[in-house]
Amino acid sequence: MSLIEINDLKVHYPIRSGFWNRITYSVKAVDGISFNIEAGETYGLVGESGSGKSTTGKSVVGLEKITSGSIMYKGKDITKKSNRKELDYNHDVQMIFQDSLSSLNPRKRIEDIIAEPLRNFEKLDANEEKLRVLQLLDIVGLDADALYKYPHQFSGGQRQRIGVARAVATNPKLIIADEPVSALDLSVQAQVLNFMKKIQREFGISYLFISHDLGVVRHMCNNIAIMNRGRLVEIGTRDDIYNHPLHIYTKRLLAAIPETNVNHRQEHREQRLEVEKIYQEQQDKYYDKDGKAYPLVQISPTHSVALPEDLVEKIKHEGEVKA
Amino acid sequence: MEENLNKHSDISAADLERLSKEAQDEATPSSSKIIWSEFKADKPAMVALILVVTFILFVMIASLFINTPKMMETDIMNYNATPGSNGFLLGADTGGRPILQQLIVGARNSIGIAIGLTLISSTFGICWGLISGYFNGYIDWGMQRVYDFMMMLPMTMMIIVLVTIIKSYNAVTLTFIFSIFYWEGTSRLIRSRTLSESEKDYVAASKTSGTGSFKIIFREIMPNISSLIIVDTTLSFAENIGVETGLSYLGFGLPIQTPSLGTLIANANDPNNITQYWWTWLPAALLIIILCLSISYIGQVVRRAADASQRHGISD
Numbered sequence: 001m002s003l004i005e006i007n008d009l010k011v012h013y014p015i016r017s018g019f020w021n022r023i024t025y026s027v028k029a030v031d032g033i034s035f036n037i038e039a040g041e042t043y044g045l046v047g048e049s050g051s052g053k054s055t056t057g058k059s060v061v062g063l064e065k066i067t068s069g070s071i072m073y074k075g076k077d078i079t080k081k082s083n084r085k086e087l088d089y090n091h092d093v094q095m096i097f098q099d100s101l102s103s104l105n106p107r108k109r110i111e112d113i114i115a116e117p118l119r120n121f122e123k124l125d126a127n128e129e130k131l132r133v134l135q136l137l138d139i140v141g142l143d144a145d146a147l148y149k150y151p152h153q154f155s156g157g158q159r160q161r162i163g164v165a166r167a168v169a170t171n172p173k174l175i176i177a178d179e180p181v182s183a184l185d186l187s188v189q190a191q192v193l194n195f196m197k198k199i200q201r202e203f204g205i206s207y208l209f210i211s212h213d214l215g216v217v218r219h220m221c222n223n224i225a226i227m228n229r230g231r232l233v234e235i236g237t238r239d240d241i242y243n244h245p246l247h248i249y250t251k252r253l254l255a256a257i258p259e260t261n262v263n264h265r266q267e268h269r270e271q272r273l274e275v276e277k278i279y280q281e282q283q284d285k286y287y288d289k290d291g292k293a294y295p296l297v298q299i300s301p302t303h304s305v306a307l308p309e310d311l312v313e314k315i316k317h318e319g320e321v322k323a
Numbered sequence: 324m325e326e327n328l329n330k331h332s333d334i335s336a337a338d339l340e341r342l343s344k345e346a347q348d349e350a351t352p353s354s355s356k357i358i359w360s361e362f363k364a365d366k367p368a369m370v371a372l373i374l375v376v377t378f379i380l381f382v383m384i385a386s387l388f389i390n391t392p393k394m395m396e397t398d399i400m401n402y403n404a405t406p407g408s409n410g411f412l413l414g415a416d417t418g419g420r421p422i423l424q425q426l427i428v429g430a431r432n433s434i435g436i437a438i439g440l441t442l443i444s445s446t447f448g449i450c451w452g453l454i455s456g457y458f459n460g461y462i463d464w465g466m467q468r469v470y471d472f473m474m475m476l477p478m479t480m481m482i483i484v485l486v487t488i489i490k491s492y493n494a495v496t497l498t499f500i501f502s503i504f505y506w507e508g509t510s511r512l513i514r515s516r517t518l519s520e521s522e523k524d525y526v527a528a529s530k531t532s533g534t535g536s537f538k539i540i541f542r543e544i545m546p547n548i549s550s551l552i553i554v555d556t557t558l559s560f561a562e563n564i565g566v567e568t569g570l571s572y573l574g575f576g577l578p579i580q581t582p583s584l585g586t587l588i589a590n591a592n593d594p595n596n597i598t599q600y601w602w603t604w605l606p607a608a609l610l611i612i613i614l615c616l617s618i619s620y621i622g623q624v625v626r627r628a629a630d631a632s633q634r635h636g637i638s639d
């Protein structure tokens with residue numbers, strides 16, 4: 001059984017307007033997605049800005065009021081508040097927020113920020129608690145003098161680590177990491193990512209790793225889901241996604257990874273322009289008449305893609321021919 | 324878990340004291356210290372603060388030694404006595420009642436009502452706004468309709484009507500009557516800030532940390548809008564001094580035998596008093612102006628202290 005099973009999750013934001021303040025239409029931030037996260041793995045959720053990644057993440061930790069669907073944890077649907085209470089759900093599932101500055105209360109000292117989940121979920125006396133906070137700071141590589149400081153006194157990378165320390169404080173089983181390194185420069189990115197991997201090995205944590213950058217995800221995730229306009233367009237292992245991408249949107253994201261090798265830059269640029277051209281030309285083939293992605297169809301045991309039936313047949317056929 | 328952490332960190336119970344002390348030495352100054360240093364850096368504000376505090380303490384204590392019923396007895400012999408004559412330091416009014424003593428007792432009454440009114444209406448308005456803004460659903464909708472209803476009522480007229488119906492009222496009942504009508508502005512202001520504050524991720528983080536709604540409202544969100552609360556409260560205090568004095572001036576505030584700054588200024592209703600007997604009303608008017616200006620100046624300094632980027636005093 002998977003750690004978490006997400007079934008046909010939908011989150012629509014009603015937009016009210018007019019004289020009666022009635023719901024005139026709704027933003028379909030997440031529109032019917034399903035995937036499972038296994039214990040101990042890092043699951044990547046990738047898509048461009050506005051594709052609904054954060055909304056998905058927030059639904060999984062129980063912050064979002066969902067429209068329909070279910071999220072199963074230990075056999076219970078945690079989209080219901082009563083079930084979350086009963087399971088002590090947030091003891092096990094925590095989140096690292098996209099914006100580290102806004103996720104730390106500017107009026108609270110680091111000690112109180114990191115100790116907050118401990119105070120609510122674990123009853124410790126004052127000394128035990130302080131010791132735990134100091135140990136957590138040590139684990140994320142911050143000095144003890146951080147204890148009585150306020151969030152604005154830290155750099156972005158340090159703040160991100162404070163967010164990580166808070167998320168791991170209760171030793172959770174799953175952490176939703178919402179673009180944990182997007183705001184950081186490359187060297188600090190590597191630092192935080194390595195650090196996240198380290199605590200994963202040591203504590204056996206699973207991550208739902210949200211990012212818009214397939215380059216970063218490559219180093220972190222074994223299984224990856226590509227999200228576009230609130231729907232999943234492709235699911236697969238790292239190999240499936242990077243070496244055998246099928247959906248045009250995935251190909252486009254892959255082409256957007258910056259090429260670090262100077263010798264291949266020109267080549268890379270041409271390739272990107274070509275993918276972009278195909279994307280513009282064939283777009284309507286990959287989406288239905290409402291601009292919505294098709295339902296996922298399984299290509300191999302690990303690989304699914306959102307394509308219309310005829311294209312799938314063609315791909316399967318080609319695959320057989322090649323093989 | 325305990326073991327788990329111990330295994331991954333070199334820090335153990337033995338280091339606790341040393342590390343806590345290190346952290347203590349590096350600690351950021353507390354907010355009351357910051358406010359104090361802000362006052363020290365701004366001399367006029369310091370003067371205003373000392374002025375207001377000593378004045379309030381003075382009238383509170385001095386009025387204890389004044390026998391008000393006796394003071395308010397008419398004394399025809401000293402009709403409009405000029406300042407300095409017959410032991411009347413600031414003269415006397417048309418009833419021969421000493422202005423200085425009336426000023427002290429009147430200021431005590433007016434400031435007392437303003438403080439009471441500010442405490443009650445601001446506390447209520449802040450709670451109303453915070454709860455309404457945070458829950459932001461049916462609760463908010465219901466609370467907003469109550470607010471709309473209160474705003475529809477013509478405030479001054481309602482107060483006058485209430486004061487007329489209630490036969491025997493005193494400073495305390497008057498404070499409560501005012502309070503019914505003076506929390507709305509604060510609540511609207513606080514609600515709109517709470518709405519935007521609730522959207523921030525630190526509120527979401529508190530939710531996932533298992534903190535309950537009311538603790539989030541009062542321990543997480545409220546400190547973050549504290550500068551708004553402090554400034555709004557000091558400004559409404561200055562304004563509330565005007566509320567009671569204004570109504571007393573019109574004759575609907577405190578009863579005649581209870582002096583207030585408003586009843587003193589009402590002396591100016593008589594054209595004779597304005598030109599000839601200026602001492603009957605001018606001291607009270609000056610007092611109000613100085614008091615309100617000082618208080619709003621203090622409010623500005625506190626706002627600056629609460630907002631790290633505008634500080635004049637120590638920075639961190």
Ligand SMILES: Nc1ncnc2c1ncn2[C@@H]1O[C@H](COP(=O)(O)OP(=O)(O)OP(=O)(O)O)[C@@H](O)[C@H]1O
Nearest residue numbers: 013027029047048049050051052053054055056212
């Ligand atoms: N509270 C809300 N009300 C209305 N629409 C919303 C709300 N929150 C998000 N949306 C919309 O939902 C869509 C998905 O938002 P989401 O934050 O999940 O995107 P994202 O994939 O995390 O993007 P980014 O990479 O920029 O963080 C967006 O189009 C956004 O405008």
Ligand SMILES: [Mg+2]
Nearest residue numbers: 053054055098
């Ligand atoms: Mg996001």
